[in-house]
Amino acid sequence: MKVLLKNAIYLNWQTLEFKHTNIIVDGSNVQFVDDSQIPQEKFDTIDCTGKIVTKSFVVGHHHAYSALARGMGAPKKNPNNFNEILKYVWWTLDKCLNKEMVEYCGLVTAMACAKSGATFAIDHHASPFAVKGSLDILAKAFDTVGVGHLLCYEISDRDGDKIAQEGLEETDAYLSKNQGLVGLHASFTLSDETLKKASDLMLKHKSGVHIHVAEDLYDQEHCLETYNSSVVERLNDFGMLNPSKSILVHCLHLSDKERELIGKSPCWVAQNTDSNLNNNVGYFDSTGLGKNLMLGTDGMHSDMLQ
DSSP: OOEEEEEEEEEOTTTOOEEEEEEEEETTEEEEEOGGGOOSSOOEEEEOTTOEEOOOEEEEEEOGGGGGGTTOOOOSSOOOSHHHHIIIIIHHHGGGOOHHHHHHHHHHHHHHHHHTTEEEEEEEEOOTTSOTTHHHHHHHHHHHHTOEEEEEEOBOSTTOHHHHHHHHHHHHHHHTTSOBOEEEEEGGGOOHHHHHHHHHHHHHTTOOEEEEESSSHHHHHHHHHHHSSOHHHHHHHTTTTSSTTOEEEEOOSOOHHHHHHHHHSSOEEEEOHHHHHHHTOOOOOOTTSOSOEEEOOTTSOSOTTO
């Protein structure tokens, strides 16, 4: 049935202009009409008086696996820095997830997205003790709600070679039959061997990577000390900046050379203001990064207007 959005305030997402109108939605066809132009036929009518109607949002970087964190107990140690936040909060939480919890994480996140006007989410998933099949479970949960998705599994060496290999295998299996990305945690938890395997998967499936980049200064310090390179240069050496599908998340602590590399590449940068402030890791500066910029929530919520 056609939907009539009556008495709407329409915000043009390209020009940011407002206009009072009625909107008829018939599948993918959208028509703007005055009161006198409303056809005399049956509609599913929604009174939008006092409400703004605009194009739906995309969450450019999400973590559905953290959806059940609300109300969880305090960590066993009060974190003093970003690494300890990861260790005592998120890397503790992700190890608790089983397949049923992954499903509910997906359902809760997708419903929160839909409620907040986001109809598509680019998600970065982790469940180290429930890797196999986790992306299919997450995809089904999003599909159940009706929210589009671009998924990846967070490959990392932080939990050992076996789980890293499971992440690579899950990625390969999922990308063999679905659109998606090659998920990577961050440079400081990835060996050269694992990065090479991930790069090979990226090329095999003609995809891109989805990775946290220089979210905290430690990422750069570790990379320089261990590999004598900056984070972005290291990723570039593995060809990960080449695909237009690649997403570099955060990008807070960058050198001018790194900015130049990103700016000349076709990849995307996803910045997450709420998360940066919450973790006290720094402020985003888009200087030199080009035009391929988007916004994410980093799993803190699903509201792109918050």
